[in-house]
Structures are given as structure tokens and as C-alpha cells.
Amino acid sequence: xxxxxxxxxxxxxxxxxxxxxxxxxxxxxxxxxxxxxxxxxxxxxxxxxxxxxxxxxxxxxxxxxxxxxxxxxxxxxxxxxxxxxxxxxxxxxxxxxxxxxxxxxxxxxxxxxxxxxxxxxxxxxxxxxxxxxxxxxxxxxxxxxxxxxxxxxxxxxxx
Amino acid sequence: xxxxxxxxxxxxxxxxxxxxxxxxxxxxxxxxxxxxxxxxxxxxxxxxxxxxxxxxxxxxxxxxxxxxxxxxxxxxxxxxxxxxxxxxxxxxxxxxxxxxxxxxxxxxxxxxxxxxxxxxxxxxxxxxxxxxxxxxxxxxxxxxxxxxxxxxxxxxxxx
Numbered sequence: 647x648x649x650x651x652x653x654x655x656x657x658x659x660x661x662x663x664x665x666x667x668x669x670x671x672x673x674x675x676x677x678x679x680x681x682x683x684x685x686x687x688x689x690x691x692x693x694x695x696x697x698x699x700x701x702x703x704x705x706x707x708x709x710x711x712x713x714x715x716x717x718x719x720x721x722x723x724x725x726x727x728x729x730x731x732x733x734x735x736x737x738x739x740x741x742x743x744x745x746x747x748x749x750x751x752x753x754x755x756x757x758x759x760x761x762x763x764x765x766x767x768x769x770x771x772x773x774x775x776x777x778x779x780x781x782x783x784x785x786x787x788x789x790x791x792x793x794x795x796x797x798x799x800x801x802x803x804x805x
Numbered sequence: 806x807x808x809x810x811x812x813x814x815x816x817x818x819x820x821x822x823x824x825x826x827x828x829x830x831x832x833x834x835x836x837x838x839x840x841x842x843x844x845x846x847x848x849x850x851x852x853x854x855x856x857x858x859x860x861x862x863x864x865x866x867x868x869x870x871x872x873x874x875x876x877x878x879x880x881x882x883x884x885x886x887x888x889x890x891x892x893x894x895x896x897x898x899x900x901x902x903x904x905x906x907x908x909x910x911x912x913x914x915x916x917x918x919x920x921x922x923x924x925x926x927x928x929x930x931x932x933x934x935x936x937x938x939x940x941x942x943x944x945x946x947x948x949x950x951x952x953x954x955x956x957x958x959x960x961x962x963x964x
Contacts, residue, residue: 651849651856685874685878686874686875686877686878686881687874687877687878687881688878688881688886689881689885689886689890689892690810691892697810701891702891702892702954703892709877710892710893710895711873711874711877711893714870714873715844715845715846715870715874716845718845718846718868718870719844719845719846719847722845722846722847722848726848727847727848731848732860732861733848733850733861733862733869734869734870734901735900735901736869736898736899736900736901737896737898737899737949738897738898738899739895739897740895740896740897740899741894741895742893742894742895795861
């Protein structure tokens with residue numbers, strides 16, 4: 647029953663509440679901001695430097711959705727790819743605290759906030775992660791709580 | 806004080822709780838799925854059809870974050886670009902109900918759930934939108950509640 651791809655990775659039983667994952671960092675370039683915005687969030691303040699200067703943001707800033715996507719990528723690289731992850735379930739309480747401006751570098755941590763074994767599906771557990779994303783000055787830019795499904799090593803433990 | 810870009814658009818005072826925005830629809834191709842996944846969510850079940858068939862998802866499926874980004878784009882095209890929007894604040898309770906598979910067409914509605922004038926910043930109001938995204942069979946794929954900042958036409962109304 648063990649997935650051959652993930653059998654050597656950490657499973658649900660190997661995780662602990664309170665574990666803090668270092669997400670590393672990502673530089674956010676002008677090209678990254680404008681290409682994401684053209685596809686998903688085509689507002690002048692994500693596309694054009696002059697319009698952005700005159701906007702509430704005061705300069706070219708990334709789509710908040712891009713900040714989330716880059717944070718997800720950092721989580722995949724530094725955590726989800728090292729465990730027996732089966733995919734995400736959803737998010738709670740995403741808050742954009744301050745804009746990510748062109749040439750900012752974002753990074754931060756994700757903390758294991760909850761671990762819950764599925765009652766109906768004993769082969770799976772749910773790990774809840776609290777993201778804390780900041781810019782290069784340590785200023786908070788985004789928080790959110792992600793729920794992700796993880797394989798259990800021993801599917802019969804609850805039976 | 807009126808932004809010349811948005812002065813002819815609907816402002817906070819022009820919105821009503823209960824208004825339902827038709828988000829139109831978006832076809833999700835294999836290229837869209839794999840290019841988004843390579844950048845933000847590089848799991849085999851978002852990148853490779855064979856690996857995807859053997860996964861929990863049973864076939865190539867989009868990153869859930871991509872489903873959200875495509876829904877945001879539909880909201881920009883069908884609503885946010887027609888009002889005096891200043892940007893997003895965050896969202897609550899994003900849930901992926903079922904996967905978006907290759908060549909699915911997603912669409913749906915966003916409903917104005919709440920309208921709240923900012924007490925501290927009378928030039929702004931907050932519109933809360935409930936997304937209801939389904940696939941071409943009418944099966945729910947995602948729900949979420951987004952909060953967005955909108956200019957008020959009359960900034961002194963609360964003074």
C-alpha cells in the first residue's frame with residue numbers, strides 16, 4: 647500500500663506540532679511581477695511603473711496572489727517535496743499585510759500548527775501550517791494557514 | 806481627490822449586498838497546468854500524465870493555487886476592472902472541493918456577501934465576495950471569501 651515515490655520520505659507520524667520550516671527566500675523582479683499580472687491580475691499597479699507610482703501602493707508591486715504562489719513554491723522546495731504529501735485541502739485567513747515591491751526579497755517560515763489524523767480515512771493525516779512571510783527589512787507581507795494531506799506510515803494505527 | 810482612472814466606474818456606494826457577478830468561464834489546458842506547476846507547484850501530479858494517473862487525483866490536475874489565480878482573473882475581467890478597486894486585502898476559507906482536471910472548463914459566480922465602510926479611512930470601503938467555482942459538469946471545485954478595498958465616491962459621508 648506504500649507509494650514507492652514517497653516511501654523514503656517523512657510521513658504523518660514523523661511530523662511534530664511546533665516544527666518550524668525555513669522557507670528560504672525569493673527575489674521578486676519586475677519581469678516576474680508583470681508577467682504574472684498579465685496572466686492573472688492585470689491591474690495598472692501590477693503592470694506599469696508610472697501608473698503604480700500614482701496608485702495607493704506607491705510603486706510597482708506584485709499581485710498578492712503571486713506572493714501566495716511564491717510562498718507555496720518555497721514550501722514545496724523546503725518541505726512538501728520532503729514528505730509524503732498528497733496535495734492541499736485549502737487555506738484559512740490569508741492576509742496581505744504590506745505590498746511586495748519590485749526587487750524586494752521575500753522569505754520566512756511555516757510552522758506546524760496542528761496535526762490531525764483523518765477519522766474516516768486512516769491512511770491520511772492533515773497537517774496545518776502557519777505561514778509568516780516577510781520582506782528583506784523584516785516587515786510582514788503575508789500570513790496564511792494551509793491545510794495539507796499527508797500519507798500515514800501505518801494506515802491501520804487507528805483501526 | 807477622485808482618481809481620474811476610476812472616476813467613471815462604480816464606487817463603493819454603488820454596490821449592493823446580494824449582487825451576483827457572473828465570472829464567465831475558462832478552459833484549463835495541459836500547457837496551462839504544466840507551466841504553472843513548473844513555476845509554483847512542481848509536484849508530479851501537476852506535471853506528468855503518467856505520474857498523475859497513479860496519484861490520488863487519478864489524472865493530470867491543476868495546482869489548486871492556479872484554480873484560485875484563474876478565478877481571480879475572471880473576477881478582474883468581470884467585476885474588479887469595472888469598479889474603483891484599490892486592491893485585495895486577503896481571503897478566508899479557501900476550499901478545494903474537487904480537482905480541476907486537464908481540459909476541464911471552470912466558471913461560476915461571486916456574490917457580494919458584505920459591504921463595510923472603513924471607520925478609520927472614510928475614503929475606502931471593503932467588499933466581501935463569496936466565490937462559487939464549478940466545472941463543466943456543475944461539480945463544485947472551489948469556494949472562498951475574498952475581501953477587496955474599494956474607493957468611496959463621497960469620502961466625507963461618515964465625517
